[in-house]
Amino acid sequence: AQKVTQAQTEISVVEKEDVTLDCVYETRDTTYYLFWYKQPPSGELVFLIRRNSFDEQNEISGRYSWNFQKSTSSFNFTITASQVVDSAVYFCALSEIYRGAQKLVFGQGTRLTINP
Amino acid sequence: NAGVTQTPKFRILKIGQSMTLQCTQDMNHNYMYWYRQDPGMGLKLIYYSVGAGITDKGEVPNGYNVSRSTTEDFPLRLELAAPSQTSVYFCASRGGGSNEKLFFGSGTQLSVL
Numbered sequence: 610a611q612k613v614t615q616a617q618t619e620i621s622v623v624e625k626e627d628v629t630l631d632c633v634y635e636t637r638d639t640t641y642y643l644f645w646y647k648q649p650p651s652g653e654l655v656f657l658i659r660r661n662s663f664d665e666q667n668e669i670s671g672r673y674s675w676n677f678q679k680s681t682s683s684f685n686f687t688i689t690a691s692q693v694v695d696s697a698v699y700f701c702a703l704s705e706i707y708r709g710a711q712k713l714v715f716g717q718g719t720r721l722t723i724n725p
Numbered sequence: 726n727a728g729v730t731q732t733p734k735f736r737i738l739k740i741g742q743s744m745t746l747q748c749t750q751d752m753n754h755n756y757m758y759w760y761r762q763d764p765g766m767g768l769k770l771i772y773y774s775v776g777a778g779i780t781d782k783g784e785v786p787n788g789y790n791v792s793r794s795t796t797e798d799f800p801l802r803l804e805l806a807a808p809s810q811t812s813v814y815f816c817a818s819r820g821g822g823s824n825e826k827l828f829f830g831s832g833t834q835l836s837v838l
């Protein structure tokens with residue numbers, strides 16, 4: 610079965626530091642998709658990025674960047690020059706086919722606290 | 726654009742009571758999902774639907790039932806509520822492509838006392 614591991618339960622840094630959130634996944638599928646979602650204190654889930662298994666190019670979006678390495682089954686997320694507003698729980702997720710339909714398998718999340 | 730709408734936002738139930746969590750989406754999405762999020766944990770799939778009239782169990786379906794009579798609506802029913810069902814419930818939907826992202830509702834915080 611597919612599995613997503615976010616080994617860092619909580620991370621706390623001072624504002625303006627760079628921080629990397631780790632995500633390691635397991636799958637037997639040759640085609641799959643990886644996602645990152647942000648859950649701020651208000652509770653909603655905010656989509657950040659989607660990456661398919663054939664595209665190993667790193668992606669940068671402002672202060673956010675993602676490093677996908679198929680060889681190590683990792684999809685890490687880095688925030689550069691962190692800000693207090695980045696404080697949230699971040700979830701990594703892997704798509705899988707379950708009983709003929711696609712669903713997302715989520716990691717347990719990493720709670721990120723950015724201190725002023 | 727409403728997206729995915731869940732009601733209620735908060736609810737307290739007594740053990741043994743029943744209730745229905747409502748979920749509706751206005752994006753004409755075929756796929757709809759119910760997840761639960763326990764404190765400090767990730768999301769676990771309860772039930773999902775690939776279209777009107779079609780539903781199937783996810784990882785943690787016990788104690789729940791769903792129906793999908795229309796494309797828009799996907800209610801989740803709790804029968805005989807138990808303390809173990811205290812959780813935050815999220816409804817989600819997505820379009821038909823295999824790489825489509827999920828759109829989530831804002832969640833329902835349920836406590837069973």
